[in-house]
Amino acid sequence: QGIQDQLGSLQLDQQGNNPKKSYAFWETQPVAQFNEEAGSSTSVADGPIDATKTVADVRQEPYNLPDSFVWSTCDVNDTKTVEEVYQLLTMNYVEDDEAMFRFNYSQEFLQWALQPPGYQEDWVLGVRVSSSGKLVAFITGVPATVRVKGKEVSMVEINFLCVHKKLRSKRLAPVLIKEITRRVNLRGIWQAAYTAGVVLPKPVATAQYWHRSLNPKKLISVGFSRLAPRMTLARTLKLFKLPEEPQTPGLRPLTKQDVPQVTELLREYLSTYELAPVFTEEEVLHYLMPVEGVIETHVVEGKDGKLTDMLSFYTLPSTVIGNPTYKTLNAAFMYYTVAKETPLHQLMTDALILASTGGHDVFNALDIFENAKFLKDLKFGIGDGRLRYYLYNWRVKQELEAAQVGLVLL
Ligand SMILES: CCCCCCCCCCCCCC(=O)SCCNC(=O)CCNC(=O)[C@H](O)C(C)(C)COP(=O)(O)OP(=O)(O)OC[C@H]1O[C@@H](n2cnc3c(N)ncnc32)[C@H](O)[C@@H]1OP(=O)(O)O
Numbered sequence: 001q002g003i004q005d006q007l008g009s010l011q012l013d014q015q016g017n018n019p020k021k022s023y024a025f026w027e028t029q030p031v032a033q034f035n036e037e038a039g040s041s042t043s044v045a046d047g048p049i050d051a052t053k054t055v056a057d058v059r060q061e062p063y064n065l066p067d068s069f070v071w072s073t074c075d076v077n078d079t080k081t082v083e084e085v086y087q088l089l090t091m092n093y094v095e096d097d098e099a100m101f102r103f104n105y106s107q108e109f110l111q112w113a114l115q116p117p118g119y120q121e122d123w124v125l126g127v128r129v130s131s132s133g134k135l136v137a138f139i140t141g142v143p144a145t146v147r148v149k150g151k152e153v154s155m156v157e158i159n160f161l162c163v164h165k166k167l168r169s170k171r172l173a174p175v176l177i178k179e180i181t182r183r184v185n186l187r188g189i190w191q192a193a194y195t196a197g198v199v200l201p202k203p204v205a206t207a208q209y210w211h212r213s214l215n216p217k218k219l220i221s222v223g224f225s226r227l228a229p230r231m232t233l234a235r236t237l238k239l240f241k242l243p244e245e246p247q248t249p250g251l252r253p254l255t256k257q258d259v260p261q262v263t264e265l266l267r268e269y270l271s272t273y274e275l276a277p278v279f280t281e282e283e284v285l286h287y288l289m290p291v292e293g294v295i296e297t298h299v300v301e302g303k304d305g306k307l308t309d310m311l312s313f314y315t316l317p318s319t320v321i322g323n324p325t326y327k328t329l330n331a332a333f334m335y336y337t338v339a340k341e342t343p344l345h346q347l348m349t350d351a352l353i354l355a356s357t358g359g360h361d362v363f364n365a366l367d368i369f370e371n372a373k374f375l376k377d378l379k380f381g382i383g384d385g386r387l388r389y390y391l392y393n394w395r396v397k398q399e400l401e402a403a404q405v406g407l408v409l410l
C-alpha cells in the first residue's frame with residue numbers, strides 16, 4: 001500500500017504520466033512539453049515544432065564526447081561488429097522493472113532491423129572507449145515514411161538506445177540523441193518516431209502490452225506468469241491448449257512473388273490509421289520476407305491466387321536473469337496483420353498456433369490496431385508494460401487512442 005500512496009502523491013495521470021517532473025534535456029528539444037497550455041496546442045495545427053531549417057544550418061562537426069570516448073559507426077554486416085553490438089545489448093538493454101528479464105535481440109535480428117531499404121551506416125552509431133575500443137553505448141536510426149493524421153512525413157525510426165550499465169546517469173544519452181539528430185538532419189530529415197516504456201515529453205499515444213500464454217508451465221517456472229487462484233497447473237494447461245495445425249485454408253508462408261499483392265493489402269489497411277508507416281514494395285520485401293528465428297509472415301491465398309489476408313510476428317527472446325533452470329524466454333511479438341476476408345479471431349488464432357508450434361513460450365501484442373477486439377477472447381492477459389509512442393519535431397494536437405495507431409517499432 002505504501003507504494004500506492006507514494007504513486008498517489010506523485011499525481012500520475014491516467015496514462016501514468018507525471019506532468020510535474022522536470023526534463024532538463026527534453027525541455028530543450030523540439031517536442032511537445034507537458035506544461036504547455038492546452039489552448040496553445042489546440043490552436044496550432046499539426047506539424048513541425050522547430051522553424052524550418054536547411055542542411056546548411058546543421059552543425060558540421062560531431063558533438064563532443066567525454067574524454068576517452070570516441071564515436072564509432074557500426075557496420076552490422078561485419079560479423080565482429082554485430083557481435084559487439086549484440087554483446088552490449090544482451091547485457092545492457094531493456095529490462096523489466098524487477099530486473100527478471102532483459103531483451104536478447106539476436107545478431108540476425110539486428111542485421112534485419114538495421115538494414116532496411118535506404119539505411120545509412122552512419123545512423124548505426126556507437127561510442128567506444130578510445131584506449132580499448134570497447135563498445136559502451138549505441139543508438140540507431142532507420143529511414144521510414146510515416147503518415148501522421150493524413151500527412152506523409154519522411155522520418156527516421158530511432159531505436160536500440162543503450163548505455164553500458166557502468167556508464168549510466170552521466171548524461172551520455174542526450175549526447176547520443178543530439179549526435180544522431182545532427183546526422184539525420186545532415187540528410188535533410190527533420191522528424192523521428194520512437195517508442196519507449198518510459199514517460200518522456202510527450203507521448204502521442206500510449207499502448208498497453210497483452211500476453212497470450214503458449215507454454216504456461218515454463219512461464220510460471222520463470223516467473224513471467226503466476227498460477228491463477230483456484231487453478232491447478234493441469235487446468236491451466238487445458239485452458240491455453242491450442243490445435244497443432246492452423247485452421248485457415250490457403251494459409252502459407254509469404255514468398256517473394258506475393259510482395260506486390262501484400263504491399264497493396266497493407267497500404268490499404270494501414271491508411272485507416274492516424275499513425276502508420278507507408279510501405280514501399282522494397283520495404284515490404286525486407287520487413288516481411290520470413291527470416292528463420294527473426295520474422296515470420298503468412299498469407300491466405302484464395303481463389304485464382306488472390307491474397308486475401310496476412311499475419312506476421314517477430315521473435316524477440318529475453319534472457320531470464322539469474323534463473324538456473326531456464327536461460328531464455330522465447331517471445332513472439334505481433335507485427336503487421338490484415339484480416340480482410342478471414343475473421344480476425346480465426347487469423348489471430350492461427351498466429352498463436354504458428355508461434356506455439358514454432359517454439360515460442362508467449363505471444364505479445366499491444367492494444368493498437370483492432371487488437372482490443374480479440375485480446376480477451378483469445379485469452380491474452382494484460383501485461384505490466386506500457387509502450388509510449390513519440391514523434392520528434394512534430395506536434396500532434398490531440399493524443400491518439402491506441403486503436404488509432406498502426407505502427408510497430410522493433
Ligand atoms: C530528426 C531526427 C531526430 C532523432 C532523435 C529523436 C529522439 C530519439 C530519442 C531516443 C529514443 C530511444 C528509443 C529506445 O531505444 S527505447 C529503449 C531505451 N533503452 C533502454 O531502456 C536500455 C537500458 N537503459 C539504458 O541503456 C539507459 O538507461 C538509457 C540509454 C536509456 C539512458 O541513459 P542513462 O540512464 O545513463 O541517462 P543519462 O544520464 O545518459 O540521460 C538522462 C536523460 O535521458 C533521458 N532518457 C532516459 N531514457 C530515455 C529513453 N528511453 N529515450 C529517450 N530519452 C531517455 C532522461 O529522461 C534524461 O533526460 P531528462 O529527463 O533530463 O530530459
Ligand SMILES: CNCCCN(C)c1ncc(F)c(N2CC(C(=O)NCc3cnc4ccccn34)C2)n1
Nearest residue numbers: 094095096101102103159195197209318385386410
Ligand atoms: C523501442 N523498442 C520498443 C520495443 C521494446 N520492447 C519490446 C518493449 N519495450 C518496453 C516494454 F515494456 C516491453 N514490454 C513487452 C512486455 C513484456 O514482455 N514484459 C515482460 C518482459 C519480458 N522480457 C522483458 C524484457 C524487458 C522488459 C520487459 N520484459 C513489456 N517491450
